[in-house]
Amino acid sequence: MLNMKLFKEQVELIRADHEKRGISCEPIDTVLELEAQLVDARHQMEMARKERNTAARAIGVAKKSGDAAEIERVMAEVTDLGKRIDELDEAANSLIEQRDRVRMSIPNILHKEVPVGADEGGNTQHSLHGDKPEFDFDARTHNELIEMNKWVELERAAKITGSRFFFLKGDLARLELALQSYAVDFICKRGYTFIQPPVMMNRQAYEGVTDLSDFETVMYGVEPDKLYMVATSEHPLTAMYMDEVIDTALLPIKMVGVSACFRREVGAHGLSDRGIWRVHQFTKVEQIIISDPEDSWQHHEDLLQNCIDLWDSLDLHYEVVNICTGDMGTVAARKYDLEAWLPGADAYKEIVSCSNCTDYQANRLKIRYRKKDNTHASVHTLNSTAVATSRALVAIMEQNQLEDGRVKVPEVLVPYMGKGILEPCSF
RNA sequence: GCCGAGAUCGCAUAGCCUGGUAUCGCGCGUGACUGGAAAUCACGUGGGUCCGUCCCGCGGGAGUUCAAAUCUCCCUCUCGGCGCCA
Numbered sequence: 001m002l003n004m005k006l007f008k009e010q011v012e013l014i015r016a017d018h019e020k021r022g023i024s025c026e027p028i029d030t031v032l033e034l035e036a037q038l039v040d041a042r043h044q045m046e047m048a049r050k051e052r053n054t055a056a057r058a059i060g061v062a063k064k065s066g067d068a069a070e071i072e073r074v075m076a077e078v079t080d081l082g083k084r085i086d087e088l089d090e091a092a093n094s095l096i097e098q099r100d101r102v103r104m105s106i107p108n109i110l111h112k113e114v115p116v117g118a119d120e121g122g123n124t125q126h127s128l129h130g131d132k133p134e135f136d137f138d139a140r141t142h143n144e145l146i147e148m149n150k151w152v153e154l155e156r157a158a159k160i161t162g163s164r165f166f167f168l169k170g171d172l173a174r175l176e177l178a179l180q181s182y183a184v185d186f187i188c189k190r191g192y193t194f195i196q197p198p199v200m201m202n203r204q205a206y207e208g209v210t211d212l213s214d215f216e217t218v219m220y221g222v223e224p225d226k227l228y229m230v231a232t233s234e235h236p237l238t239a240m241y242m243d244e245v246i247d248t249a250l251l252p253i254k255m256v257g258v259s260a261c262f263r264r265e266v267g268a269h270g271l272s273d274r275g276i277w278r279v280h281q282f283t284k285v286e287q288i289i290i291s292d293p294e295d296s297w298q299h300h301e302d303l304l305q306n307c308i309d310l311w312d313s314l315d316l317h318y319e320v321v322n323i324c325t326g327d328m329g330t331v332a333a334r335k336y337d338l339e340a341w342l343p344g345a346d347a348y349k350e351i352v353s354c355s356n357c358t359d360y361q362a363n364r365l366k367i368r369y370r371k372k373d374n375t376h377a378s379v380h381t382l383n384s385t386a387v388a389t390s391r392a393l394v395a396i397m398e399q400n401q402l403e404d405g406r407v408k409v410p411e412v413l414v415p416y417m418g419k420g421i422l423e424p425c426s427f
Numbered sequence: 428g429c430c431g432a433g434a435u436c437g438c439a440u441a442g443c444c445u446g447g448u449a450u451c452g453c454g455c456g457u458g459a460c461u462g463g464a465a466a467u468c469a470c471g472u473g474g475g476u477c478c479g480u481c482c483c484g485c486g487g488g489a490g491u492u493c494a495a496a497u498c499u500c501c502c503u504c505u506c507g508g509c510g511c512c513a
Contacts, residue, residue, distance in 0.1 A: 039476095039477090042475085042476090042482085043476090043477070043482095045482085046475095046476085046477095046481070046482040046483085047481090047482090049481090049482060049483085050479095050481060050482070052493085052494085053448095053481095053482090053494085055493075056447080056493050056494045057447065057448085057494085058493095059447090059493050059494075060447050060493090060494080061447095071493090074493075075493050076493095077493090078493045078494080079493070081493095082493080244437095245437055245473095246437090247437070247438095370437060370455075372455090372456080373456070373457095374437095374455060374456045374457095374471085374472055375472095376437095376473085376474095
């Protein structure tokens, strides 16, 4: 959510951003109009309250002096004022609610270097990494590999939960665990603190970190308890500091979290989504930074560099992409994706997403820091995947496959696995 | 799940019984003193603001009252005790 100060002092900035995104400026005008009404309503209410406070204090004085007629007169006056205040208060609250409902739908201000484009076709290449593997046989898709090696149970999982859930078995499950440990170790060596978050959150905290429409399309709700399963550990790890003023000396706070992630994936269909590429539950190692606004763009580059170094060390071929205006979403001000090459699909597909959300989440969550001049300001929040394990498994399987369908383990993971080749499962 | 005690500005803490302007301290900021600093002293230090001897704010919500941090009820969380439990 954008700060009201921005609407009052630099509304041209918001308008210019909407032009760039190719969306209507109408909501901006609505916010300004509601704000003008609110200021007026609030002022009227304050004046009425002032009158009442003054009169009510006079009652205390009059009671001590015992002037019964005077007490009665003032009390009648105060009762009338009370009714008027209630009405004005109700009007003001309704205006705030209307204003913020519109304000929440207004997206973050983009970084000036975000490429302009209508949809994902407008994304541009940032850099290309690793060598594209060559096969002297027909490369298989990950679907074929998991089936011939019996590494994944999709149909049996469907019996007990539904489609898009899975059991991960044997060497592939062990590789998943190895990836988690390796990625956590890798990021911790760079000064991040490992944190395991809760995987459910309440509505209020969740509204602070995500787009409202996500409640319909992304999140699972746990009904009787009014909780939501987290879609990524970014959400609990960012929200954990809500309503706090952080000691400036503690910034930046750098965290690496691991959690199961739950997504409804409403409307996702198609051949490219089969297997374990797009599923309702997967595990993700995530980097989070809570930063002084002055440093956040440097941290954003650092997060990307961590990903590049990590994925280079796995010896995989991928590209880094600049996400364009039309593909950005509401919360991020700038976003890089890593897209791994999948020989089975003959395409580059998203495996990592690295965002600077600037103060957009922090405004909503009221995560502030104390500045030198003793005033408060919102922090910046950043997040980046390190590895989403199920997608990393797909990339490793497809790029490291052998002719017989077995898979070579990346060098750096061999110590975590205790073996260099993934063998088929016996059942 | 049951019983009890709590939640007050960045931190800490008083006010609650007995309703009438949010207290002391620490930290931080500004100024004075100084060659400079420390120490000391003064002022400031939740949000809003049309800058007022203004309005709001004491975990959240409702109620009683002319008036609620203060009284009543409901909820959330924390701490202690008991129970259950991987």
